[in-house]
Amino acid sequence: MSRNMEADVVIVGAGLSGMIAARTVLAAGLTPLVLEADTRVGGRILTEEVAPGLPVEIGAQWIGDTHERMFALAAELDVETFPQYEEGETSYELVGSGVLRENDFHTRYADELASLERVFRELDQLAAEVPVDAPWLAPRADAWDAITAGAWYDAQGLSVVARTLLEICTVGILAVPTVEVSFLHLLFTIQTCGVTSELFAESEGGAQTTRFVGGTSEIPRRLAALITDHIVLEAPVQLIEHSADSVTVHCRGGITARGRRVIVAVSPTLAGRIMYDPPLSGVRDQLTQRMPNGSSMKAFFVYDEPFWRADGLNGQLISDIGPARMSNDTCIPGDDHGVLLLFLEGQQARTFGRMPTGERRSALTAELVRHYGDKAAHPEFYVDGEWSDRQWTRGCYNANLGPLVWTTYGAALSAPIGAIHWASTDTATYWSAYMEGAVEAGERAARAVIAELTR
Numbered sequence: 164m165s166r167n168m169e170a171d172v173v174i175v176g177a178g179l180s181g182m183i184a185a186r187t188v189l190a191a192g193l194t195p196l197v198l199e200a201d202t203r204v205g206g207r208i209l210t211e212e213v214a215p216g217l218p219v220e221i222g223a224q225w226i227g228d229t230h231e232r233m234f235a236l237a238a239e240l241d242v243e244t245f246p247q248y249e250e251g252e253t254s255y256e257l258v259g260s261g262v263l264r265e266n267d268f269h270t271r272y273a274d275e276l277a278s279l280e281r282v283f284r285e286l287d288q289l290a291a292e293v294p295v296d297a298p299w300l301a302p303r304a305d306a307w308d309a310i311t312a313g314a315w316y317d318a319q320g321l322s323v324v325a326r327t328l329l330e331i332c333t334v335g336i337l338a339v340p341t342v343e344v345s346f347l348h349l350l351f352t353i354q355t356c357g358v359t360s361e362l363f364a365e366s367e368g369g370a371q372t373t374r375f376v377g378g379t380s381e382i383p384r385r386l387a388a389l390i391t392d393h394i395v396l397e398a399p400v401q402l403i404e405h406s407a408d409s410v411t412v413h414c415r416g417g418i419t420a421r422g423r424r425v426i427v428a429v430s431p432t433l434a435g436r437i438m439y440d441p442p443l444s445g446v447r448d449q450l451t452q453r454m455p456n457g458s459s460m461k462a463f464f465v466y467d468e469p470f471w472r473a474d475g476l477n478g479q480l481i482s483d484i485g486p487a488r489m490s491n492d493t494c495i496p497g498d499d500h501g502v503l504l505l506f507l508e509g510q511q512a513r514t515f516g517r518m519p520t521g522e523r524r525s526a527l528t529a530e531l532v533r534h535y536g537d538k539a540a541h542p543e544f545y546v547d548g549e550w551s552d553r554q555w556t557r558g559c560y561n562a563n564l565g566p567l568v569w570t571t572y573g574a575a576l577s578a579p580i581g582a583i584h585w586a587s588t589d590t591a592t593y594w595s596a597y598m599e600g601a602v603e604a605g606e607r608a609a610r611a612v613i614a615e616l617t618r
């Protein structure tokens with residue numbers, strides 16, 4: 164059934180970025196209208212109950228100490244937080260080491276770990292030269308964008324153990340192998356987050372210190388409640404007609420929304436699948452053809468208790484055998500269950516994501532048994548979540564840029580085109596790829612639109 168709607172600012176996508184943009188527009192006295200393709204808000208944030216009262220995060224889970232906007236948003240929405248469980252040792256198995264506890268691993272590989280520290284410091288120094296709002300202007304941008312992160316890593320003279328650990332840490336952030344990513348993009352990613360110690364999962368603290376009571380989806384759910392009259396679900400945007408001062412946005416199913424500006428708050432890959440009339444420049448389209456989303460899936464094993472804690476383990480593992488390269492203890496305070504989260508990222512997600520669930524679960528169970536013993540073989544519940552099959556996400560955690568993309572096309576990433584503005588975490592300059600970045604990008608796009616419309 165056709166339906167014509169009007170607003171000052173039409174927003175594509177009710178993820179965090181789109182809804183923050185809508186709220187900011189509304190607060191400025193303008194009318195937003197958010198068109199969301201899916202049956203729910205939240206996008207890459209998705210909490211599911213694995214058992215009654217036991218939420219697990221299929222999507223985003225943590226915030227870190229420097230995620231100021233997310234802490235402020237949680238406080239405003241009255242969503243309480245709790246700290247990530249960190250007590251005990253990490254369990255390692257790398258390059259034929261067998262399963263080793265953290266202290267033993269650190270003793271045996273002290274030299275390798277020291278060399279890795281030196282690489283992290285070098286990365287921090289190089290990243291500090293990258294302007295986050297224009298990485299292509301870094302003094303050595305051309306050279307850094309001409310090689311992959313993997314090639315730079317290979318040239319550091321690291322031992323096999325150190326190089327393997329570095330790969331695992333980096334794939335844990337980018338969700339693609341380092342041979343697929345420009346070195347400039349890696350430095351940009353580090354710089355948007357501060358320093359490597361904030362970013363890499365091996366470090367304490369950083370991006371994974373804090374979780375949300377009731378699940379991360381409480382954030383988009385409560386945010387949506389504040390702007391509920393301005394959100395339409397099941398409205399996939401297919402075509403944006405635009406001029407310098409107006410837009411008409413057409414959705415599958417017959418909704419047409421007219422506005423003075425549009426903010427497209429979806430990942431660049433999905434933004435590139437919308438039709439634009441008149442068509443966008445070749446530069447913009449070539450960019451969105453070159454910003455693929457990563458590959459990651461999360462698998463949760465739920466036990467009657469967190470038995471690994473009694474053994475002095477923190478629930479984290481690091482393995483190059485896998486299938487999962489990393490894990491976390493994701494128990495809920497006040498609930499007796501033990502919950503382990505295993506990450507399949509990059510090639511692991513691509514390979515194991517295609518398997519029948521039973522086979523994937525068996526392979527992951529065998530890994531858990533190696534690290535945590537036979538008790539790990541008998542979970543009460545198992546659930547996993549894949550993202551590339553989801554039509555309105557098509558991979559995660561975010562978009563990564565391969566060699567030569569930043570320096571050739573990067574300027575087109577967030578530059579408005581007439582009445583069209585761009586948001587989503589993939590356009591952020593602070594904690595890009597994270598929820599914090601989604602908020603920053605939504606605010607930035609909304610502020611730009613407000614400035615134009617209230618001039």
Ligand SMILES: Cc1cc2nc3c(=O)[nH]c(=O)nc-3n(C[C@H](O)[C@H](O)[C@H](O)COP(=O)(O)OP(=O)(O)OC[C@H]3O[C@@H](n4cnc5c(N)ncnc54)[C@H](O)[C@@H]3O)c2cc1C
Pocket residue numbers: 175176177178179180181198199200201203204205206207208221222223224225226398399400401428429430433437459460461550555556558559560586587588589596597598599600601
């Ligand atoms: C498995 C996983 C784990 C993660 N872990 C963390 C974490 O621990 N901490 C952290 O900070 N971040 C994490 N992230 C990243 C975080 O989820 C994202 O940075 C953030 O949610 C992105 O928000 P967004 O609004 O920019 O994009 P999205 O959430 O992708 O929102 C885009 C919205 O647009 C909709 N849409 C798409 N196409 C159309 C269309 N044509 N028409 C209308 N609507 C459309 C989508 O349905 C979606 O709702 C994780 C993500 C995943 C998937």
